[in-house]
Amino acid sequence: MCHSQDRTPSEVGRDLVQWFLENQRDLPWRRDYSPYGVWVSEIMLQQTQVAAVVPYYLRWMKRFPDVPSLAAATEDEVLLYWEGLGYYSRARNLLKAARLVMERFGGRVPDTEADLRVLPGVGPYTASAILSLAYNRDVPVVDGNVERVAARLLDLDVSAKSPEGRREVLRAATQWLVPGKARFYNQALMELGAVICTPAHPKCLACPVAARCLALRHGTVENRPVRSPRPRWEELRVAIGVLRENGKIYIQKRPEGGLFAGLWEFPGGKALEAETPRVALVREMEEELGVRVKIVDKIGVVRHAYTRFRVTLHAYRCVPDPPGQIVRPRACAAWKWVRPSELDLFAFPAANRRLIQALRKAADAGS
DNA sequence: CATTCGTGGTG
DNA sequence: TCACCAAGAAT
Numbered sequence: 001m002c003h004s005q006d007r008t009p010s011e012v013g014r015d016l017v018q019w020f021l022e023n024q025r026d027l028p029w030r031r032d033y034s035p036y037g038v039w040v041s042e043i044m045l046q047q048t049q050v051a052a053v054v055p056y057y058l059r060w061m062k063r064f065p066d067v068p069s070l071a072a073a074t075e076d077e078v079l080l081y082w083e084g085l086g087y088y089s090r091a092r093n094l095l096k097a098a099r100l101v102m103e104r105f106g107g108r109v110p111d112t113e114a115d116l117r118v119l120p121g122v123g124p125y126t127a128s129a130i131l132s133l134a135y136n137r138d139v140p141v142v143d144g145n146v147e148r149v150a151a152r153l154l155d156l157d158v159s160a161k162s163p164e165g166r167r168e169v170l171r172a173a174t175q176w177l178v179p180g181k182a183r184f185y186n187q188a189l190m191e192l193g194a195v196i197c198t199p200a201h202p203k204c205l206a207c208p209v210a211a212r213c214l215a216l217r218h219g220t221v222e223n224r225p226v227r228s229p230r231p232r233w234e235e236l237r238v239a240i241g242v243l244r245e246n247g248k249i250y251i252q253k254r255p256e257g258g259l260f261a262g263l264w265e266f267p268g269g270k271a272l273e274a275e276t277p278r279v280a281l282v283r284e285m286e287e288e289l290g291v292r293v294k295i296v297d298k299i300g301v302v303r304h305a306y307t308r309f310r311v312t313l314h315a316y317r318c319v320p321d322p323p324g325q326i327v328r329p330r331a332c333a334a335w336k337w338v339r340p341s342e343l344d345l346f347a348f349p350a351a352n353r354r355l356i357q358a359l360r361k362a363a364d365a366g367s
Numbered sequence: 368c369a370t371t372c373g374t375g376g377t378g
Numbered sequence: 379t380c381a382c383c384a385a386g387a388a389t
Contacts (some may be wrong), residue, residue: 045385052375052384086373089388123387143385190385199383200378230382259372306373307383350374 012153012209013176013185019208020188025050025195028057033183035109035134036067042129043090043121050194056085067107070098079262079347086350092262093121111135132182140173141186142166145193151225152197155214160225234309239281240268240352241318242359243293248337250289251346255333262333264346266315266355277314285318290328294321300358304351315355 024030027050029041040060044053060081064070070078075095082091097119101107109130110116116127124142131137140146147160150169158165178185196203202221204210215224243250243266252267254260267288271280278295285293295318302313329335338346340363343356 042385047372047384047386048374049376049384084374086375087386089372090386093387121387125386129385141385144383145385187385194385261372304374305380308371 010176010178012212013178013181013188015208016176016188016192017178017181017184020184020191023195024187024191028054028061030187033134035111035130037061038134039109039122039126039130040064040094042126042133043094044085046090046126047087048085052085056082067098067101067109070095071102071107075262076347080345083263083347083353084350088263088347089261090121093119096120097122109134111137113139129186132186136180136183138177138179138182140170140177140182141190142169142173143190145190145197146173146186148199148225149189149193149197152202152215152221153209153213155218155220156225158226159228161228165225231308233305233307236309236311237271237277237280238268238311238313239271239277239284240266240313240315240355241281241285241293241295242266242299242315242355243285243289243291243318243320245320245323245337248339249343250327251336251338251343252329252332253334255331260349262347264348265352267329271314278316281314281316281318288330288332290330291320291325292322293318299355299362302351302354302358304354311351313351313355315358 029037031037041053041057044057044060063081064073064078073095075092078091078095079088082088085091100119101109104118105115110119111131111134113127113131116122116130122130128139128141131139132141147165147169150156150172151160151165154168154172156165156168160166160169173189176185176189192207192209196207204213204216204221207213210216213221215221250267251264253264254262256262267285268281269284269288271277275283281295282293285291295316297317299315299317302315304311304313327335340360348356
């Protein structure tokens with residue numbers, strides 16, 4: 001009765017679970033599926049690849065092994081442990097959420113959808129991920145992997161992000177779910193998307209459910225899921241200054257909300273059209289700090305690509321001219337003069353951190 | 368509902 | 379070098 005063309009959909013789930021149990025990657029958060037560990041890993045994995053997350057996760061869990069240790073930490077230290085991972089509001093929200101878990105849930109990670117969704121940074125995906133991976137509740141998850149895998153298995157001809165596509169993906173993910181095995185089923189779907197059913201050049205020959213993939217049957221795998229065109233990025237020139245006086249360097253903390261919220265940075269800003277970076281820096285220092293500066297020399301150029309723009313960072317050493325001016329920064333949460341060695345105690349955006357490395361390399365070679 | 372929020376890997 | 383984009387959430 002069970003001819004292979006006409007299996008019930010739940011067998012897709014069963015095949016996926018079996019494949020996962022035999023082929024899963026050895027990842028640190030799969031050791032014991034503790035709710036806190038699952039939570040931390042899921043936040044780190046948002047829009048971030050597994051390979052990038054692993055070292056951060058290990059370091060994080062060593063320093064903040066449980067909810068109480070995280071809740072007791074300062075935001076600056078939390079951001080330092082997040083430095084380089086991007087989307088820094090994730091770290092700030094995780095800290096706020098840990099404190100909320102202490103106050104409201106006695107330090108225990110919630111096990112209901114409603115309670116989880118109270119936590120900042122926990123949306124529909126993460127709530128379902130914690131419920132299914134940590135507590136093995138029978139709820140499906142829908143992330144980018146699940147969207148892609150489902151869009152191909154179903155040969156979905158509308159965007160998985162559209163209302164209709166969303167419904168279809170959720171319906172399929174729910175239908176395939178193997179009761180009692182959501183922890184492995186959900187990870188199987190995501191693992192398949194990450195390892196086999198990849199965006200480009202999927203390895204269909206190694207796919208455990210290729211026999212029931214409609215896109216493969218119809219030759220439309222490369223066109224699923226259907227994508228909307230992406231906007232082009234903007235080119236940006238930024239001048240940045242390492243301002244030094246009495247052996248100390250000026251740094252400032254970015255305000256709440258917006259780009260790099262809560263991180264520290266060197267002062268500077270965008271160069272206007274037809275403005276050289278040097279002129280821009282002198283102008284920005286005057287505007288931002290109320291300080292007239294003299295540029296000593298150029299440290300170097302750092303290229304950096306963000307999602308929406310590409311930045312060429314022109315970095316200069318500079319000093320107050322005349323010396324001894326009072327710094328009056330505008331529009332920053334805090335500011336400090338620090339010794340060069342202290343720069344490691346503050347979280348900087350990646351491009352700033354690379355500038356610090358260049359600074360030290362020059363200092364080592366020069367003097 | 369569209370935009371904003373980073374970074375590094377990869378072909 | 380370049381284009382794409384990865385276990386989303388907040389606004």
